[in-house]
Amino acid sequence: MKLFFAYTLLTASMMSRPNEAHVLRGHEHRHLEEETALHHPMICGTRDPTEQDIQQMVYVMETFENSTRRHLALNDDETIVINTVFHVIKNSNGDGPTPEMIQRQIDVINYDFAPHFQFNVTVQEVVNDSWFRLRFNRANEFEMKMNLRQGGAETLNVYIARANGLGWATFPSDYQSFPEMDGVVVQDLTLPGGSAPLGFDMGGTLTHEIGHALGLYHTFHGGCNGGGIYANNDKVSDVAAEESPAFGCPIGRDTCPGQGSDPIHNPMDYTADSCKVGFTPGQFKRMRNHWHAFRAGNTADSKSLGYPCTEQGLESKSCQAVEGLVGFGLKCCGGVCKFCAL
The missing domain is CATH 3.40.390.10 (Collagenase (Catalytic Domain))
Structure with a gap:
């Protein structure tokens, strides 16, 4: 229902104001991106991942x-x-x-x-x-x-x-x-x-x-430096890389040749709300993993898993370094683990 409503809104707006509608192709699309960056510098203030x-x-x-x-x-x-x-x-x-x-x-x-x-x-x-x-x-x-x-x-x-x-x-x-x-x-x-x-x-x-x-990056993070789960873009294998954020709804935009059309319909781009469709399975998978790793209450997790472990049990454990993870480790109790700072 939401997607139908979004489509109806966009269409009605374009029909009622044809002289003001942007054709988001070529130089007109680039012009919109330049104007947006100039006049709206903080669309999203979330910091870039380190x-x-x-x-x-x-x-x-x-x-x-x-x-x-x-x-x-x-x-x-x-x-x-x-x-x-x-x-x-x-x-x-x-x-x-x-x-x-x-x-x-x-x-x-x-x-x-x-x-x-x-x-x-x-x-x-x-x-x-x-x-x-x-x-x-x-x-x-x-x-x-x-x-x-x-x-x-x-x-x-x-x-x-x-x-x-x-x-x-x-x-x-x-x-x-x-x-x-x-x-x-x-x-x-x-x-x-x-x-x-x-x-x-x-x-x-x-x-x-x-x-x-819940752990997602922008679709344009890292630009065109490859796709795939461990590349430098969004780190999700089913999200194509794009060189820069997209605005409006530029159908067919492809800023990273050979890596698929830009993910303009993804919620983690900068396109208009009416252009968005939804998250990918890979993004949902990552959000679930990050929820359990960083956010889920450990007592609730222990109850679900059937382990005799409480938050106090976790806190009583020392933080054990994990190879390759700088500055962070794990503390575990009864099979339930959470991240900790070294």
Whole structure:
């Protein structure tokens, strides 16, 4: 239903304003990309993954899925339910998203991540003029998160405010070093019914940022330096490489010859919400693996596995170095393991 609605919106817009419609081909498409980069420099503020992030990711994909939790991480029929808190920030004038926009956003993420993930959302409305005008990596972001964040790594905290970027998120591996900053921020104008520019107004920004929070990179990360699971692009074998982010919906775009058409319909690109179709099986696999490796509550995992292991049991173990994984190791109890910093 969402995809049909998205297609209808795009078509209606183009028919009603034919003189303003961009034909996203050739120089006109390049012009849109240049204008977008100039006037909207922070579509996504999520940091680029470091070499250490990539080492961890490779370790998770190669080793963690072959551990005693393999049957959990690779169960295609598993639906992971994530307890989620929407912190809806409004100012004293009442500016901010309506309840209808919030509900539509919840519907969007549950659709986009089905059937592998489901979000059990609690909505908390907060009136704070300083936090409403949220600034990336500035004092009001730190203050807001320190005061509002709930739960542990297994709880997804989403902050919705009039931010100075469309959105940003933290990677799963960031939690151990900076638990207070964990979570996702999205600009309220990106929610369905909002007025964010360039077609980012149907709720796809939150889908994109949750993808980061579950371990996904941008489709254009690393450019054309090969495809495949251990190459320098998104590190997912069923996502084609692309040289740079795409905007609008440039059908047929191919910036990396010989590696397939650019993944413009993927949520982790920068194309308009109406252009997005969904995640690939490889991306879902990686998100499941990262959920179990970095975010799942260890007590819950132990119960599912039938092992007599608790969080206290894990904490009592020393952090054992893993060859090739700089700065990180594992602590295990009863067959359940989690990453730890050395």
